[in-house]
Amino acid sequence: MNTPSDKALVPFVSVDNMMRLVHHIGIEAMLVELAGYIEEDFKRWELFDKSPRVASHSDVGVIELMPTSDGEAYGFKYVNGHPKNTSEGLQTVTAFGLLADVYTGYPVLLTEMTLLTALRTAATSAMVAKHLAPKSATTMAMIGNGAQSEFQTLAMKAIVGVETVRLYDVDAAATEKCAANLAGLGVSVVKCSSPEEAIEGAQIITTCTADKKNAVILSDNMVGAGVHINAIGGDCPGKTELAAGILERADVFVEFPEQTRVEGEIQQMAVDFPVTEMWEVILGKKPGRLDDRQITLFDGVGFAIEDFSALRYVRDQVKALGFAEMLDMLADPDDPRDLFGMLQRSKTPA
Amino acid sequence: MNTPSDKALVPFVSVDNMMRLVHHIGIEAMLVELAGYIEEDFKRWELFDKSPRVASHSDVGVIELMPTSDGEAYGFKYVNGHPKNTSEGLQTVTAFGLLADVYTGYPVLLTEMTLLTALRTAATSAMVAKHLAPKSATTMAMIGNGAQSEFQTLAMKAIVGVETVRLYDVDAAATEKCAANLAGLGVSVVKCSSPEEAIEGAQIITTCTADKKNAVILSDNMVGAGVHINAIGGDCPGKTELAAGILERADVFVEFPEQTRVEGEIQQMAVDFPVTEMWEVILGKKPGRLDDRQITLFDGVGFAIEDFSALRYVRDQVKALGFAEMLDMLADPDDPRDLFGMLQRSKTPA
CATH class of the missing domain: 3.30.1780.10 (ornithine cyclodeaminase, domain 1)
Structure with missing residues (x-):
């Protein structure tokens, strides 16, 4: 018994x-x-x-x-x-x-x-983009076509209304895999051969590469006005994806500053680099996107x-x-x- | 598939x-x-x-x-x-x-x-008693006859050679339960009606009561020379079982001082109250029991x-x-x- x-x-x-x-x-x-x-x-x-x-x-x-x-x-x-x-x-x-x-x-x-982590990461990115991306955003550049890329794309489609995704990865096989997985799922897929090509016409730029070192996936001169950057690949000490110059021009939004300053893109910046906590934007306590020319940047590291x-x-x-x-x-x-x-x-x- | x-x-x-x-x-x-x-x-x-x-x-x-x-x-x-x-x-x-x-x-x-925690707690107590209890120890007083008591008794039997256990609990039904569970398992069981009766002739005294407050299960005058006290019930802030006077007369052995000073019996004592870490005794770096009249006390709180x-x-x-x-x-x-x-x-x- x-x-x-x-x-x-x-x-x-x-x-x-x-x-x-x-x-x-x-x-x-x-x-x-x-x-x-x-x-x-x-x-x-x-x-x-x-x-x-x-x-x-x-x-x-x-x-x-x-x-x-x-x-x-x-x-x-x-x-x-x-x-x-x-x-x-x-x-x-x-x-x-x-x-x-x-x-x-x-x-x-x-x-x-x-x-479940892949799903929640994509859902978080898209929920944040719903608050920060330009209202007319229909095109996303997806730089890094690994395990997260399809989840990110579908979340941005379902939650933000993205219709077109422009894929780029240093490994063309990853792009082929991502494009094949997304076929028939209601998103226009454009395979690109450079990051510069991928971001053409994109209102949202998602970076999610697996580089373990401080890399520059997006250089300063690549990013123009009015975009939302969803930077989720920089997520541990020593791993970043963006040029510091982009962070300086952008308004940076984070989950939990104590963690993001150690793990996120802003580990490159001074400890008092100004950031806005997303929960305050969602509650209307702090402004999100203020105008069409602003660069908003979500420095997502994943929080408990x-x-x-x-x-x-x-x-x-x-x-x-x-x-x-x-x-x-x-x-x-x-x-x-x-x-x-x-x-x-x-x-x-x- | x-x-x-x-x-x-x-x-x-x-x-x-x-x-x-x-x-x-x-x-x-x-x-x-x-x-x-x-x-x-x-x-x-x-x-x-x-x-x-x-x-x-x-x-x-x-x-x-x-x-x-x-x-x-x-x-x-x-x-x-x-x-x-x-x-x-x-x-x-x-x-x-x-x-x-x-x-x-x-x-x-x-x-x-x-x-598994009940088993490892009993095994730890008995392993420590093997090092610290008088060599001739054959009788244990078991004060507190709750969920741990049978495991403690069998571990002391198997590892230290205890032949007789003297049970006491404020709730006589707990003592009956413990005695019934131990029947036929090769230990002589004596049901006692006071802590004083329980410790008569015992070389090992195990205290494991569920009091949530600072209690005095053993008062100073109850504990004579030459015993080993296995105190495992004091295991969180505000929960102790022994009179401070016993701690002063005994040599106190602990698992991890940083944790024991917060959770164990020694939370009653000054922050620099002298203790010996059990791992050092087991490795022969520090003495354990020195003579027959010494009171050794294991202030066990359970460590990772x-x-x-x-x-x-x-x-x-x-x-x-x-x-x-x-x-x-x-x-x-x-x-x-x-x-x-x-x-x-x-x-x-x-």
């Missing part, structure tokens, strides 16, 4: 179930809904417990825990970053996450987050609250739709003091 | 499988083996990455992440502490843990840790390295014996850059 009680069971969303969930809801609908959850949490920004990431570094990579709480739910993401993994046929980044009930401390959801929003979203979907298996993860003796008795009784099933 | 590759599958040990594993190995054999792994890691103490716990506090409890790494493996435990849960039919403490490969960042084990040892142990057992199911927790596209392609192809199974 080892049947655990309901309270001891934790819904688990496997990679397979996450893919089924995405297809059931529809990827664009899911990106729109996720962006809604993320925007909701940006509006509640001040009530979150904003701990720094807890990082364990080694010579070849980093393993991080990213916890946060809104006082009712507690969430954390486990995520690794191992650039050398790709050459060994492994993912650079894998992730899973957990949501728990603050009142009981009991976990209520365990889920894969490799796919976005993962929290994604965990909340998946919890709600799983409650309504299933797509989870139940894990017997928590010991739950009838008498809480009798853990040993539960163990002993399990020896001889009744 | 959504079959994930081996690398994307993480062995998961459910509560049910943990109980089967314990019965397969035998609880005393498992406690002995666990104590061996823990002692090994105490010997390697200096090479561990010793981060503080990451705690998220609320009015009713705390949720903590306890990470550590030895450079090859990375482990963390999720654990909550909600004293009010018991009155709602829930566990005060639930826990699960994860072990990952530092080189790839990929998780290699997910396991329940509510039972003990959980790490337990995770290593379970990983090795699971490799050899099974008792795990495989979780599809990590997205693993054939081409690491083609996460979206993996998602798209999952839509129409071949």
